[in-house]
Structures are given as structure tokens and as C-alpha cells.
Amino acid sequence: xxxxxxxxxxxxxxxxxxxxxxxxxxxxxxxxxxxxxxxxxxxxxxxxxxxxxxxxxxxxxxxxxxxxxxxxxxxxxxxxxxxxxxxxxxxxxxxxxxxxxxxxxxxxxxxxxxxxxxxxxxxxxxxxxxxxxxxxxxxxxxxxxxxxxxxxxxxxxxxxxxxxxxxxxxxxxxxxxxxxxxxxxxxxxxxxxxxxxxxxxxxxxxxxxxxxxxxxxxxxxxxxxxxxxxxxxxxxxxxxxxxxxxxxxxxxxxxxxxxxxxxxxxxxxxxxxxxxxxxxxxxxxxxxxxxxxxxxxxxxxxxxxxxxxxxxxxxxxxxxxxxxxxxxxxxxxxxxxxxxxxxxxxxxxxxxxxxxxxxxxxxxxxxxxxxxxxxxxxxxxxxxxxxxxxxxxxxxx
Amino acid sequence: xxxxxxxxxxxxxxxxxxxxxxxxxxxxxxxxxxxxxxxxxxxxxxxxxxxxxxxxxxxxxxxxxxxxxxxxxxxxxxxxxxxxxxxxxxxxxxxxxxxxxxxxxxxxxxxxxxxxxxxxxxxxxxxxxxxxxxxxxxxxxxxxxxxxxxxxxxxxxxxxxxxxxxxxxxxxxxxxxxxxxxxxxxxxxxxxxxxxxxxxxxxxxxxxxxxxxxxxxxxxxxxxxxxxxxxxxxxxxxxxxxxxxxxxx
Numbered sequence: 001x002x003x004x005x006x007x008x009x010x011x012x013x014x015x016x017x018x019x020x021x022x023x024x025x026x027x028x029x030x031x032x033x034x035x036x037x038x039x040x041x042x043x044x045x046x047x048x049x050x051x052x053x054x055x056x057x058x059x060x061x062x063x064x065x066x067x068x069x070x071x072x073x074x075x076x077x078x079x080x081x082x083x084x085x086x087x088x089x090x091x092x093x094x095x096x097x098x099x100x101x102x103x104x105x106x107x108x109x110x111x112x113x114x115x116x117x118x119x120x121x122x123x124x125x126x127x128x129x130x131x132x133x134x135x136x137x138x139x140x141x142x143x144x145x146x147x148x149x150x151x152x153x154x155x156x157x158x159x160x161x162x163x164x165x166x167x168x169x170x171x172x173x174x175x176x177x178x179x180x181x182x183x184x185x186x187x188x189x190x191x192x193x194x195x196x197x198x199x200x201x202x203x204x205x206x207x208x209x210x211x212x213x214x215x216x217x218x219x220x221x222x223x224x225x226x227x228x229x230x231x232x233x234x235x236x237x238x239x240x241x242x243x244x245x246x247x248x249x250x251x252x253x254x255x256x257x258x259x260x261x262x263x264x265x266x267x268x269x270x271x272x273x274x275x276x277x278x279x280x281x282x283x284x285x286x287x288x289x290x291x292x293x294x295x296x297x298x299x300x301x302x303x304x305x306x307x308x309x310x311x312x313x314x315x316x317x318x319x320x321x322x323x324x325x326x327x328x329x330x331x332x333x334x335x336x337x338x339x340x341x342x343x344x345x346x347x348x349x350x351x352x353x354x355x356x357x358x359x360x361x362x363x364x365x366x367x368x369x370x371x372x373x374x375x376x377x378x379x380x381x382x383x384x385x386x387x388x389x390x391x392x393x394x395x396x397x
Numbered sequence: 398x399x400x401x402x403x404x405x406x407x408x409x410x411x412x413x414x415x416x417x418x419x420x421x422x423x424x425x426x427x428x429x430x431x432x433x434x435x436x437x438x439x440x441x442x443x444x445x446x447x448x449x450x451x452x453x454x455x456x457x458x459x460x461x462x463x464x465x466x467x468x469x470x471x472x473x474x475x476x477x478x479x480x481x482x483x484x485x486x487x488x489x490x491x492x493x494x495x496x497x498x499x500x501x502x503x504x505x506x507x508x509x510x511x512x513x514x515x516x517x518x519x520x521x522x523x524x525x526x527x528x529x530x531x532x533x534x535x536x537x538x539x540x541x542x543x544x545x546x547x548x549x550x551x552x553x554x555x556x557x558x559x560x561x562x563x564x565x566x567x568x569x570x571x572x573x574x575x576x577x578x579x580x581x582x583x584x585x586x587x588x589x590x591x592x593x594x595x596x597x598x599x600x601x602x603x604x605x606x607x608x609x610x611x612x613x614x615x616x617x618x619x620x621x622x623x624x625x626x627x628x629x630x631x632x633x634x635x636x637x638x639x640x641x642x643x644x645x646x
Contacts, residue, residue, distance in 0.1 A: 030519060087518055138548065143518050182422075182541045187518060202539045225536050243538045245530065266535075269525050287525045312522065357522070 031085035034359035038092035046392035049083030063114035104132035104140030128170030144189040156186035174214035188230040200227035234277035241271025259299030273314040285311035303344035418537035425544025510606035514550040549606035562597030564615035571630035
């Protein structure tokens with residue numbers, strides 16, 4: 001009897017721990033999806049798993065769609081519903097908005113159906129949903145941005161495979177082999193050139209796949225360190241950041257790096273964001289807070305700028321204005337048309353007053369960014385100030 | 398970054414990642430080696446605790462005698478026992494120090510496992526801010542969470558929980574002297590079950606990497622205890638649910 005009493009007492013003692021293990025289930029989802037703009041409408045995913053369409057001229061909400069996932073809960077918890085995290089930036093294409101979620105779903109949301117607040121999916125409006133299989137992996141999360149071509153959507157999954165979906169119906173065209181054997185995490189986006197997809201992995205490989213069939217092509221590249229960023233293709237060269245603290249330029253078909261940057265001492269941190277390339281110059285942002293302009297052909301540094309805060313999102317080019325937002329929320333604007341070496345001095349530095357990790361959108365002198373505080377910020381570069389803001393938290397309430 | 402991260406959490410994290418790279422990319426072996434290192438660092442404290450345990454074991458007949466003699470006068474019993482401890486140069490609370498010293502390491506290790514294995518994109522991004530710019534560290538990232546079929550970042554591994562609970566029970570049982578007073582015996586039995594059950598449950602709720610640390614730490618503890626105290630102590634291979642015969646009546 002005493003032993004039974006002891007057991008009961010021990011279990012009672014463990015009860016708070018069991019309850020504690022349930023805390024956290026059902027809390028805010030997170031994610032760093034950025035905004036996108038099409039035909040005067042801003043589409044942005046909130047940190048609580050909602051997709052919001054906002055009129056860019058007056059800030060009116062046109063529609064809101066919340067994505068919720070149901071899980072089995074923890075060891076001692078029952079089934080719970082929780083918002084779905086969204087890392088990939090929505091892609092607007094015609095009347096459809098494509099959204100990929102951390103629980104492995106890809107959704108085609110019709111702007112027409114969502115405005116009427118109809119149940120999802122409305123097939124007559126072209127809506128569909130695709131669920132990524134777990135495939136023996138721990139997760140099927142979609143973290144990287146979708147790659148949308150004329151009739152196909154390509155995506156990387158945390159189960160280690162790349163998938164091709166029919167854009168119109170969401171049917172699976174093909175799935176690749178497991179490309180990331182060790183980590184089973186493909187958190188980088190594929191990039192396409194012609195009929196070939198290039199995919200970088202945490203294992204340190206770059207694979208070339210047939211965009212038509214998903215079969216591995218002859219060429220692949222292997223590095224000692226894993227790749228931190230998605231590749232960018234320019235001409236016949238791939239540019240991407242590695243966990244070894246260098247940015248690499250890899251000629252397609254070659255087995256060795258064309259160059260790595262910095263030439264000697266490594267950078268202060270990872271080149272997490274994909275670089276952009278314009279007129280033979282690579283603009284690469286680093287988590288050490290620096291923005292580098294590098295000669296694409298030689299890897300020679302042209303200039304650098306220290307923002308003093310990690311830069312998580314890729315730079316964006318808007319005409320001759322290069323824009324970066326650092327994690328502290330300062331928008332730095334550079335005029336890259338300047339010929340005589342003062343590109344490294346930003347024209348403007350505009351603080352939005354919130355941390356930014358998400359990718360951002362720049363168009364017509366306006367920068368659209370989602371802060372980690374779950375607000376949407378629209379920055380007017382000419383005025384050098386935040387033009388208007390939108391509280392995404394309010395939409396979920 | 399706060400002083401805790403700079404002084405404890407980040408060094409533990411970087412040592413773990415560097416060890417992982419040195420050991421062929423195995424984060425599990427890195428945890429085991431770190432456990433051995435922690436055990437070596439805390440060895441002076443452990444040694445004192447084990448010697449204290451051995452002395453307590455040797456004092457048991459005298460303690461039981463006192464319990465029989467002053468069983469009805471708890472205050473007098475406490476006084477006499479403290480006197481006995483003092484004469485033998487034993488601190489009955491001395492066994493707490495090695496555990497207290499390990500608490501910050503447990504917390505740092507828990508944080509390090511979560512951060513190093515970077516199960517979420519945010520974890521991986523935050524990791525960049527915490528790693529030293531050593532080649533050995535950066536070439537190891539990202540780490541694989543698989544070790545001998547165990548997902549070190551995963552929760553709810555029942556086998557590991559049983560191993561942690563079981564080894565903890567054995568370690569405690571080796572040192573826990575049978576009490577003469579039935580009430581004390583009952584409390585002792587509760588304590589003997591409580592800690593292994595609690596850690597077993599914690600093991601289910603925390604990443605398996607931390608459970609691996611506890612299991613290895615317990616096994617090292619059992620081995621060192623065996624050699625320092627010269628045997629299995631009070632461990633008798635009987636079911637903890639089996640009713641022990643009442644003593645002292």
C-alpha cells in the first residue's frame with residue numbers, strides 16, 4: 001500500500017511537468033514570409049498563419065484567410081489546433097495566390113473566392129491544395145520560396161525532395177530523389193535556367209535536375225561545407241553562400257569553385273540571403289551586417305557597406321536603386337548608377353522601427369516589408385519615411 | 398547578448414559543435430565526450446561526495462543504533478546524528494554540490510542541443526549569432542540529429558527514458574541506506590522512485606540529446622561509485638515495487 005502511495009505521490013509530482021509540456025502547443029506560429037504586390041494589392045502572410053490581401057492605395061483589407069493545422073499534441077496533451085507558420089513568400093499570379101506552409105501544404109487561393117469568403121477550396125475558381133508527403137522524414141515543412149514558371153510550381157521540402165506541381169490543378173508532376181541524405185532538410189529554393197533546375201543542399205551539394213522529369217542530370221558539385229543560401233544563376237555561373245563563411249561562384253559543369261569571397265579571411269558570418277546579380281556585379285548581404293559589391297567574373301570586391309546589424313533578407317533592385325533592410329529594421333538605399341566609387345554610401349537610411357527578417361518587395365519608389373512585430377510597413381524612399389503601416393495582428397483577432 | 402550566453406551557453410555550444418566535427422560529424426558522440434569532460438571537471442566534488450557516501454554507509458550501524466535509542470525524540474536524534482557526522486567529518490548535504498554544479502551545465506546543454514540541431518529555421522538563423530568564427534565550428538554546420546537510430550532533437554523516446562530512469566534508480570539505490578524508522582523508510586522509498594520517475598518523464602519531454610547526457614552521466618556515476626565505494630553499496634536487485642520488510646519494530 002505504501003508503495004502505491006509512493007507511486008501516486010510521484011505521479012502527482014510529475015503532473016506539473018506534464019502540464020508544462022503542453023504549454024507552447026497552439027502558440028503563435030512565426031515564419032518570415034514577406035509581402036508581394038500585384039495590381040495594387042499587397043499579399044502578405046502574417047506570423048500567425050494568415051494570408052492577408054491589402055489594398056496598397058488605401059490600406060483596406062480585401063480578404064483574409066487563416067491557415068490552421070491540427071496536431072496530436074504532446075505526450076500528455078490531446079489534439080490541438082495551431083496556426084501554421086509560413087516562411088515562403090506568397091506568389092500572386094493572375095487571380096491566384098500560391099502559398100506554401102511549414103506543415104507541408106501548398107495552396108492556390110483564388111482572390112475572387114477569398115473576397116467572397118467561400119469555403120476553401122473552390123475548384124470552380126481554380127483553387128486547390130496539395131499536401132507534401134512526410135516520406136519517412138521528420139518533417140515535410142516548406143521553408144523556401146516557391147519557384148513558379150509558366151505552368152509549373154517547383155518546391156523544396158524538408159523531407160529532402162524537390163517536387164514539381166501542375167500550376168493549374170495542383171497535380172504532382174514528379175518528385176526528385178532525396179537530395180539531402182544526411183539532414184533531410186531542403187530549406188533552399190531551386191533556381192531554373194532553361195530546362196534545368198539547380199538545387200543547393202545543407203549536405204554541401206548542388207544538383208542539376210531536369211525541370212521536365214526531375215531526373216538528376218550528369219553534373220553535380222560537392223563542397224566540404226553545407227550551402228546556406230539558395231543559388232542564383234547568372235550566365236553560366238551559380239552564386240551562393242555557404243556555412244563556411246564564404247560566398248561561392250561555381251561555374252556550371254565545373255567541379256571546382258570559380259572563386260570564393262572574401263578572398264582571404266572569411267566573412268564575419270554566413271551569406272544566408274541569396275545574392276542578386278546585375279550587370280556583372282554580385283550584391284551579397286551577409287549576416288555580419290555587411291553588404292558587398294563583388295565583380296562577378298573575378299570575385300574582386302568593389303565596395304562594401306557595414307549596416308552594423310545582420311542582413312537576413314536578400315537585396316532588391318528597383319531601377320538603379322539597390323535596397324537592403326537589416327535586422328534592426330533600417331532600410332538602406334544605394335544608387336548603383338553612380339560611376340565613380342561612392343556607391344557604398346547609402347542615399348537614404350530609413351528606420352521602420354521594427355526588426356525585419358522577411359524578404360521584402362520594392363516597386364515604384366515604395367518598399368513593402370513585414371516586421372517581426374507582425375506589422376506591414378510601407379516605406380516611401382523619396383520621403384525617406386514610413387508611408388503607412390498595417391497591423392496584421394488585428395486581422396487575426 | 399547576455400552574460401549567461403557569453404560565459405556559459407555559447408562556449409558549451411561551440412565546444413559541442415567543434416567536438417561534433419572532430420568526431421566525424423556525430424553530435425551524439427560529441428554529447429558523450431562532453432559528458433565525460435563535465436564529469437572530469439566535477440570529479441573533485443564527486444570524489445568528495447562518494448567518500449562522504451562511503452563514510453555514511455560505514456556509519457549506518459551507529460545511525461541505526463541512535464534511531465533505536467532516540468526514535469521518539471526527534472530533536473535529540475538530530476542532535477546526536479549531527480554530532481556523529483561531525484566526529485566522522487561527514488557533511489550530509491555534501492552530495493548536493495555536484496548536482497548543483499551540474500544544473501547550469503544541464504541548462505546550457507539543453508539550450509545548446511536546441512540551438513545546435515536547429516530544428517526550425519529561426520534556430521538555424523540564431524545559431525549564426527552564437528558561433529565562433531572557427532573553421533572547425535563552421536564546417537560542422539548544419540549538424541545531423543541522428544545518432545545510433547536516435548533523433549537527438551526529438552522527444553518522447555521511451556527506451557531512453559527507461560534507461561535514464563533505470564540508471565538513476567540504480568545510482569541512488571547504491572547509496573541509499575535502509576532506514577530503521579518505518580516512516581523514514583517510506584519517505585526514502587518515495588524519494589528513490591520520485592527522482593528516476595521525474596527524470597524519466599523529463600526525458601520524454603526534452604530533446605533526446607539531453608536524455609543521452611543524463612544516461613551517460615548516470616552510467617559514469619554508477620561506475621565511479623562502484624570503484625570508489627568498493628562495490629554495489631545498498632543495491633539489491635529487487636523490484637522497487639516489492640514491499641520491503643518493515644524494520645525497527
